[in-house]
Amino acid sequence: MALYLTRFSYTPETWGRLMKNPEDRREAARKYIESVGGKLHGFWYAFGAYDGYNLWEAPDNVSMAAVAIAIGGGGALSKFETTPLLTVEETLEALGRTQAIGYRPPGT
Template identity: 70%
Template structure:
């Protein structure tokens, strides 16, 4: 199954609620991804541009989008960015296949042929 890295930031209101009633949000995140047949592999809070990071596994991009849309619509998260992760083997395969693509940069002439 594909892996996904999500970066999220809570709204100030969400932080205020968590300060008033601290809770471990890993359980909620696990429930969301399991509802589409996926697995939560990690959940971390951070300092910096984003409040936290999650590592998910989901059956496909649509399943991950379902979770991302539901989380975004819930109102507690101010921003959510999800990146599809490739394995090393998938990347090696892509590198081999990229060699078969003929690329022409903007402004370059078409090769004769």
């Protein structure tokens, strides 16, 4: 299964609802990814450009996209970005394939 990193931010309205009724959103996130056969590896809140980060494992891109679309379409977030993560082994394999591509920079 592939790993995915998501970065998200709540809307001000969502923060307002959470202040009135605090809840552990890890359980909701776990339920969403498990519904497509995946696993939640971590859930963190943060300071900065994003309010939080999740590390997910999903069977494939379509499964992760379904979770991302469902969450992003729910209206509680102002930002939701997903990055597929590569293992070191996958990156080494990609590096090994680069010679066959024959890339030429523009203008050279």
